[in-house]
Amino acid sequence: MKITNFKFHERGLNRFFGPLEARILDILWEKPEQSIKAVQEKLDQEKPINFNTVMTVMNRLVDKGILSRRSAGRSSVYSPTESKEHFLEKQSKEITHELIEDFGPLVVNHMIDAIEDVNPELLEQLEQKIKAMKKER
Missing domain, CATH: 1.10.1220 (Arc Repressor Mutant)
Known part of the structure; x- marks a missing residue:
């Protein structure tokens, strides 16, 4: 996966991703194999965020090849594709x-x-x- 948008004036992961994408990735790098709900609850501790927004961003990260998704019962769990x-x-x-x-x-x-x-x-x-x-x- 090649990142095509590098933001020179940002810091850390925000140079490669939007702030919410970067935060979601940090959460999943810390503890892979989490559902959208689990990630959303973790984000909610910092600042309230809508479940659908988190779902959209996580699914876009799957589409970009940055996250993988697998079924786990009635829901899906997400993990980064690399460390x-x-x-x-x-x-x-x-x-x-x-x-x-x-x-x-x-x-x-x-x-x-x-x-x-x-x-x-x-x-x-x-x-x-x-x-x-x-x-x-």
Whole structure:
């Protein structure tokens, strides 16, 4: 599944999804195999939300391939099709490759600057990875 709409000015999962989609996914990543009603009740604890709205969003996430649905008696249960970690790994890799393809050395330089500004330990990890890659060649 490839996300085609990346929202630069949002944070976290909201960069890939709408706020309700992101919240539903967080709930299901925390505890898969939940019904629409269970998810709606969890969302209601934060802010009241209509059952039909939750059902529509969850079914759209199924259509997008992000959630799976299976019958469980008279209702259905929903689960993410992949872990949050795997989803974020794939999306960040895709974004990075596209940025490098479009902007080349500029992106690499800005990423290194950002790593150094945010966490110098990440710069050390990057250096180790580059050394390992050079040895493999």
